[in-house]
Amino acid sequence: MPTSPQRSARRKDALSKERIVATAIEILDAEGEAALTFRALSTRLATGAGAIYWHVANKDELLAATTNDVITRAMKNASVDGGPGAAIRAAALAAFDAIDAHPWAGTQLVREPWQPAIRHILEAVGTHLDGLGVPKHAQFNASTTLLTYILGTAGQYAAGMRFMHQQTDRVEALTSVAQGWSDDGDVTPFVREMAAQLPEHDDREQFIAGVEMILTGIAAIS
């Protein structure tokens, strides 16, 4: 029996939670949420499906770990220069960019809002409220409103990615959505106007605009 080609590749290093999480992220990034199964993962790791369970409790824990990994790294790199307002904007944008790069993390953030990754985002946007002059009693609502807005964006982003995964073009995909909105029997006037703007809008600009509105609202409290 000849030496099989993948023999040298496997068992390079032992299985570990880090290696499992890293491989899971690779699959999620490259092939999307639906592609991450324990079978696919164990094949890629050249091991049995059950082996993974020695390192992670279940799929939920695995997904929380991947999300935590990606979000933690992103929040750590967010700039805190330029005053409290700038720091909050930077934190929100860091979260946005992480989700833009890893849309599957958006699904997971919304799915389990008590996971560590959420706390990193909350901390990053919340710490600077003091500096902004927001009174203590208003900081809970102020920070969770920002967080909720970020989570809403995360969910839509992930949904869009699932929808587009087979699609060629972004504008084309959004146009077909807008088309669907307009073709329906019960189109309402405001939705029709918005549908027209849907294909060409910029997600990042839209996100920033929302953050600015909320920051204006927060400023009005203090």
Next chain:
Amino acid sequence: MPTSPQRSARRKDALSKERIVATAIEILDAEGEAALTFRALSTRLATGAGAIYWHVANKDELLAATTNDVITRAMKNASVDGGPGAAIRAAALAAFDAIDAHPWAGTQLVREPWQPAIRHILEAVGTHLDGLGVPKHAQFNASTTLLTYILGTAGQYAAGMRFMHQQTDRVEALTSVAQGWSDDGDVTPFVREMAAQLPEHDDREQFIAGVEMILTGIAAIS
């Protein structure tokens, strides 16, 4: 063989999409998202699993139909009295209350943001922006920011409901989440303060506070 007790109950009327959707909503409300399977649904409808596929294309369509049903009814009942500001608040609260009553709809709204139910919410909050004096060019960002915030709330609500489904007490559940936040090795100061407020906070008040902040931000544009 004696007449089985459920015999008179079944086949009362023929299968229809309406009846399937209504039964699905019953299951979702009573037993949660995980309990809605085609097997459970077909058992409840006293039919074969495949029969449902004659009336709905697949599970996604079924879930979109249930969500649409529940949200459409809620938005229809939202008051439009008291000026544009009050109408927007009423629309947002109508969405909130619908999700509060049917948390599974929150999961579905976030999962497919292009579905009809989303358009109803967007229309309800968007039509009154003209009356608020928001310039046309700013209405896209203004309305989608509100929508995104509502979706973020929807997702968290649904997640909380999945988490609590076996739990006795709401305060107890939130306390255990806050506990988990505080016990962790890397607790950060702001998150610790928020954790302390988590168990006793009121979801509806929190939601309204967020809507007010965004409305303040929107008002600043005009």
Next chain:
DNA sequence: ACCTGAACACCGTTCAAGT
């Protein structure tokens, strides 16, 4: 036209057995 229910392909998870 509408319904039946066995069958298919595929999951996450478990666990006796190996090293």
Next chain:
DNA sequence: ACCTGAACACCGTTCAAGT
């Protein structure tokens, strides 16, 4: 201590066969 992989319970969906 760590890994293997068959087996289990359970999905959504299909489809030949019935009425």
